[in-house]
Amino acid sequence: MSTTEDDLEARFAALVGTNVSSHEEAVAPDPVNEPMIRHWAAAFEDANPVYTDGGAAAASRFGGIVAPPLMLQTWTMATPVITGIAERGGAPRPAQGRSPLAVFDQAGYTATLATNSEFEIVRYLRPGDLVSASTTFESVSEEKVTRMGRGRFVTWLTVYRDAGGEVVGRQRFRILKFDPRTGS
Numbered sequence: 805m806s807t808t809e810d811d812l813e814a815r816f817a818a819l820v821g822t823n824v825s826s827h828e829e830a831v832a833p834d835p836v837n838e839p840m841i842r843h844w845a846a847a848f849e850d851a852n853p854v855y856t857d858g859g860a861a862a863a864s865r866f867g868g869i870v871a872p873p874l875m876l877q878t879w880t881m882a883t884p885v886i887t888g889i890a891e892r893g894g895a896p897r898p899a900q901g902r903s904p905l906a907v908f909d910q911a912g913y914t915a916t917l918a919t920n921s922e923f924e925i926v927r928y929l930r931p932g933d934l935v936s937a938s939t940t941f942e943s944v945s946e947e948k949v950t951r952m953g954r955g956r957f958v959t960w961l962t963v964y965r966d967a968g969g970e971v972v973g974r975q976r977f978r979i980l981k982f983d984p985r986t987g988s
């Protein structure tokens with residue numbers, strides 16, 4: 805391996821354990837609430853009564869309304885800034901500082917493909933819970949040759965907590981950062 809390749813490998817390895825964004829923690833703009841739960845359930849045509857029917861939810865093992873588990877990620881999403889979105893390449897918010905993912909662009913891995921997302925739900929959220937999330941790089945693979953092109957799989961881990969600091973869930977999100985010029 806050349807010195808340049810060694811340096812690149814060291815830069816990728818140094819990402820592991822660091823924050824994905826310029827923020828250490830994202831705090832939900834609003835607490836978990838019944839109107840958002842109702843809209844989510846309607847959008848997904850999920851008629852589970854523990855999400856929208858107070859009486860049925862009270863009689864359930866939950867003892868009250870709970871949020872659908874996969875809403876976990878939505879609570880900490882910041883309100884998008886629409887003005888200038890095209891100029892930001894479709895990004896919903898202005899960038900704050902240089903993205904840690906820039907090291908991949910510098911290595912020629914300029915394209916991104918989301919590959920999978922895994923959720924672990926520790927407990928259901930209830931109306932009034934205030935959620936925060938911290939996201940760190942978990943791993944960067946060795947270079948792989950895919951039909952999309954040469955690239956690396958990048959995985960980050962988001963840990964969601966309630967206002968008391970208790971973990972309520974985790975999400976692993978994996979992308980392929982690749983060089984589109986090398987695909988078949």
